Amino acid sequence: MTAKLAGVTAKDSKMAGPLLRGGEIAVAAIEAIEIDNPDKEIVIDDHGTYVRVEADGGLIIRKKTMEEMIGRPFQMQELEVALSGFSGQIETHEDYMRWFFKTPSIA
Secondary structure (H helix, E strand, O other): OEEEEOOOOOOOOOEEEEEEEOOHHHHHHHHHHHHHOOOOEEEEEEOOOEEEEEEEOEEEEEHHHHHHHHOOOOOHHHHHHHEEEEEOEEEEOOOEEEEEOOOOOOO
């Protein structure tokens, strides 16, 4: 896993991930995303009031990892409240949230 702060970078259309409002949940989510995606090069673009977290092809975050990061039971709905947007597509589940990039089929 390689996390890096993004400066001025070209936007890759295959990047997917969350746009999080700053705060405790965002900090824990970034740590959890790094743990849950060990083979991804994660781009973290911190704007103070919000943080964009992306990787080529997408990212996953697991409820169990969030609970470990914040030290208490956690419901994925808490992450939804901190999620101000996302790139790619999103899949939500009670145990995880996943952002992914899917190439549209051309008929």
